[in-house]
Amino acid sequence: MPDADSIFETGDIFADRELVRVGHVPELDRVVGRDDEVKAVGGALGPATEGGPPETTIIYGKTGTGKSLVARCVTREAHRTATENGYSLQYAYVDCSDYQTETQASREMARGLQTNLHEDAVTENIPRKGIGAPDYRDITWELLDQNDVQSFVVILDEIDKLDGEDLLRSLSRARESGKSEAFIGVICISNKIAYRDRLNERVDSSLQDNELVFDPYDADQLRNILDHRRDAFEDGVLEDGVIPKTAALAAREHGDARKAVDTLYEAGRLAEKEGAATVTEAHVDDALRQAEINRFQKLVSGQPPHVKYILRALALLTESNDQTAFRTAEVYEAYQRVAERLDADPLSYDRVQRLLNEQAFLGITESEYTGGGPGEGSYRIHRLLRDADVVVEAIDGQ
Ligand SMILES: Nc1ncnc2c1ncn2[C@@H]1O[C@H](COP(=O)(O)OP(=O)(O)O)[C@@H](O)[C@H]1O
Ligand SMILES: [Mg+2]
Incomplete structure (x- = not known):
């Protein structure tokens, strides 16, 4: 029986692992390389730090480009500045991918406001269910007025997932329709640029003034972001090449800061598991x-066993040949051998052909028609989109 200290041993890799955890919202001073965007959102919220109306802002950009982070950090900072100035600026953050219906999103707004209001504020009991979206919005207006809130900022994150228009519409009209005394501003965020047209129909055209697009990060920016999380690790634990390498690979693949931070965390965890003294590029x-x-x-989980045999066959062919693409007939032959080795009755050629085409459709493999030489006609070839050893390990690990 190990003693209590040794079962909870965490090693000497991390000094503050929270800094590299997904979901952690760092303070504004750890937000790097988004100065213009921070200023733009700050400018929109500026009037509200002096008791005036916040302007609505719309942010577009791919995942991991810092949209949610900038919106949350700047709003939190605006709240602090307003408080210092002697005004009441309150806010609510609603992630519409978690709260997709009008009712859920409106409830989350009321609940978020209630949580962010100061402890001695007048609060209401917000029912979990049994009332509708307009009721939750009424509760929100009441909370604002009972607590003499002057400005209210609502962040509607991943707004393209929200299944209606009422929340946004009522937020933009609450003051003019006399429902609330507070000035209300919204920060709308979407991962989809294509959502722009729909949003433009939804909101007043004057709101398009504050439209921001966040580009994917380049290697320098990612390196900077990771450098600012260095203190997640104990001194001297990160080898020199680790951050540049993580940043360079992430920039080449996607420019997504969340994934880059997560890679750094996972590399640290692997080093920790091994009991290594340092985190190396090999850990990355x-x-x-x-x-x-x-x-x-994840992609192949839930697929029937024979699909896994087919993919395994394709992986074996890839590993033992110079080429990467194989004819259906070649795959079928290799598949029969895999199935027989596992004591499974092979499916018919037609069935396997259909399953193969389905894999290409799902983006698990790639297939194309190619012309053979004269007299050969055209035929279909299939290739894996990942390294063969990744495929084998993924299938075997299930
Ligand atoms: N400019 C930045 N500075 C520091 N960390 C960042 C920055 N941009 C993104 N990150 C990190 O990446 C994570 C994902 O960013 P996020 O704002 O959630 O992306 P998005 O909302 O665009 O998908 C953040 O939680 C943060 O850890
Ligand atoms: Mg986001």
């Missing part, structure tokens, strides 16, 4: 490979 490679295996596993 392993972390990325493991992430790829996990993603592939």
Whole structure:
């Protein structure tokens, strides 16, 4: 029986692992490389720090480009500044991918406001269910007025997931329709640029003034972001090449800061698990490979066993040949061998052909028609989109 100290042993890799955890919202001084965006959102909220009306802002950009972070950090800072100035600026954050219906989102807004109001504020009991979206909005207006809130900022994150228009509409009209005394501003965030047209129809055209697009990060920016999380690790634990390598790979693949921070965390965890003294570039490679295996596993989980045999056959062919693409007939032959080795009755050729086409459709493999030489006609070839060893490990690990 291990003693209590040794079961909870955490090693000497991390000094403050919270800094590299997904979901952690750092303070504004750890937000790097988004100065213009921070200023733009700050400018929109500026009037509200002096008791005036916040302007509505719309933010677009791919995932991991800092949209949620900038919106939350700047809003939190605006709240603090307003308080220092002697005004009441309150806010609520609603992630519409978690609260997709009008009722859920409106309830979350009321609940968020209530939580953010100071402890001695007048609060109401917000029912969990049994009332509708307009009721939750009425509770919100009441909370604002009972607590003499002058400005209210609502962040509607991933607003393209919200299934209606009423919340946004009522937020933009609450004051003019006399429902609330407070000035109300909204920060709308969407990962989809294509959502712009729909949003433009929804909101007043004057709101388009504050439209921001966040671009994917480049390697320098990612390196800077990761450098600011260095103190997540104990002194001297991160080898020199680790952050530049993580940043360079992330910039090349996606420019997503969340994934880059997560890779750094996973590399640290692997080093910790091994009982290593330092985090090396090899740990970064392993972390990325493991992430790829996990993603592939998710992609094929729930697929019938024979699909896994087919993918395994394709992986075996890829590993033992110079080429990467194989004819249906070649895959079928290899598949039969895999199935027989596992004592499974092979499916018919037609069935396997259909399953193969389905995999290409799902983006698990790639397939194309290619012309053979004269007299050969055209035929279909299939190739894996990931390294063969990733595929094998993902399938075997299930
Ligand atoms: N400019 C930045 N400075 C520091 N960390 C950042 C920055 N941008 C993103 N991050 C990190 O990446 C994570 C994901 O960013 P987030 O704002 O949630 O992206 P988005 O909302 O665009 O998908 C954040 O929680 C934060 O840890
Ligand atoms: Mg986000």
